[in-house]
Amino acid sequence: MQTVFSIAIDALAYGMVLFVISIGLSVTMGLMRVVNLAHGAFAMIGGYIASYAVRDLGLAYGFAVLLAVFATIIIAIPVERLLYRRIYGAPELTQVLMTIGITFCVIGIANYVFGPTLKTIPLPEHLRGPIDLGFRSIAAHKLFAIGCGAAVALGLWYLIERTSFGVKLRASVDNASMAAALGVRTQVVYAASFAIAVGLAAFGGVVGAELLPIEPYYALRYMVTFLVVVSVGGAGSIPGALLACLLLGGIDTTGRYLMPEYGEFFFYLAVIVIVSFFPRGLLGKAN
């Protein structure tokens, strides 16, 4: 029972961190149809900035998170303008190469600036210890990550289902040229959703730093995981991404607890089975 409970909590925390990072990728992929392998690089940049802000500038954790999110968005804007704009609508191969190139560059630069060592983001006092739930105590930062994931899911749901920006976004995802013809400024929608996606990636990178530690190869190590999550959930679908994160987080964590010697074997086996039977993802729309 103890094991089952710890597996469930770890899986939930891991799944939520995955969700916060990859939901932005899912939305941009559904919207702009760009296979963006550099998404993890933005999460890593966010983590580095937060680590620098807390450890070297002595900022409070909350401010560091805000700073990381906004600084990452500011870094991402010129990248989107100069590089991403050119690969919208290009074949997948081109997109893969461009975004792998960006990832490699970010890794090299991160190592040059911050060094090859692992960077921690010191947590504030009240997130450090365990929290007693009455029948069990669990690490506070895991609870915090789960809460952040739930908040992001709710916030995005509200943004997309209940606001006028959400209407325009959904219209552009469904049919970009028709939306443009009806007066939606799709370029603005693209830019805004790219910024949101990058901001969420940075947020996830900071919040999840305890589970996915920040180091230069972060971008390459988890690049595939984020892409897999989006593909399994279905590009552009928020419930799909949530389902995929919880499912894959569960499989991965269970595998690590019960059969650590198999590594990620079962994770990828599950991916192959799911994607073979649902090529558009679990909740993806038929095209």
Add this chain to the structure above:
Amino acid sequence: MTAVNEIPLATSAPTGHGHLKRDLIGLAIISLFAVLGYLVFPNNLALLTRIIAILLLVLSLDLVTGYCGVATLGHAALFGSGAYAAGIAAVHFGITEPITMVVIGAAAGAVAGLLSGAIILRGHGLSQLVLSIAIIHLFHEAANKASTYTGGSDGLSGIAPDAVFGLFQFDLWGRTAYIFGIVLLLVVFMLLRQLVQSPFGMLCRGIKEDPVRISAMGASVRGTLLKMYTISGAVAGVGGALTAISTQVVGLDSLSFTMSAEALVMLVLGGTGSLYGAFIGTFVFMFFEDFVSAANPFHWLTLVGALLIAVVLCAPRGIYGTVVERLPSLWRRRS
């Protein structure tokens, strides 16, 4: 405009004779470079042999990506299968005859190609990429787990191939391995040129252009692609067997995602869909890597990244494709 129109005509109107001439010239140039490499870098033959092995992987990737339009980030699975099969045959079953090892490698690569092709071809676009990534990780974890046969993360060592034809012993300087590799490469290259110009190769190109039309014409799209994937696997397997024979050790890195991604980068750098592009891309990439990563491996990553972005922005057809595209108009201007 006329210049642009003439190129596809020149390449897509096969007159058996003209092609044979062009391939023989290509073969002569490759042999020339092989001799030059032997004379100029006598102390670096191990690197040159490694380049040949990787080149076989990139050629096999060109078959599926360049000729069939299948984007895959898991092609090292076929290469690694060939390498491990040849290595396991030598270490655990005592089959140390080098040519038999190459045949075993090719067979294992073909089986791996058939398997992964059957899975990868179920998807399109994003799902295809994700399936290919999942496959390379699956192969990697499987090889890591089966450490009794593969040596796990320590690698499979103790491969001691016999002399070729019982005459040419594999020496310390890697001379025999280099010549063995060059001969393999020339044979494979000649066979592949014949293959891509055959009706079967044309069918593959047709599928890349318009699969719906090809299936309307009555050909089996999936069957054809699967066949090409199997052939591609055999070629990659030969490359894997060559590394097993020449380095006498097989590591888990031969089944890695990085290797697959690098092979794709080399192919696109050189240019897809011509086989010649694979040569140029592999040589440029490998020499650059050897040169820069000796100084600092992280600068190497930054540089590869910048190079990739530059290729996508400036030369989307790769080095060979761009040169072939520009050359006729340059000539015309001069005359």
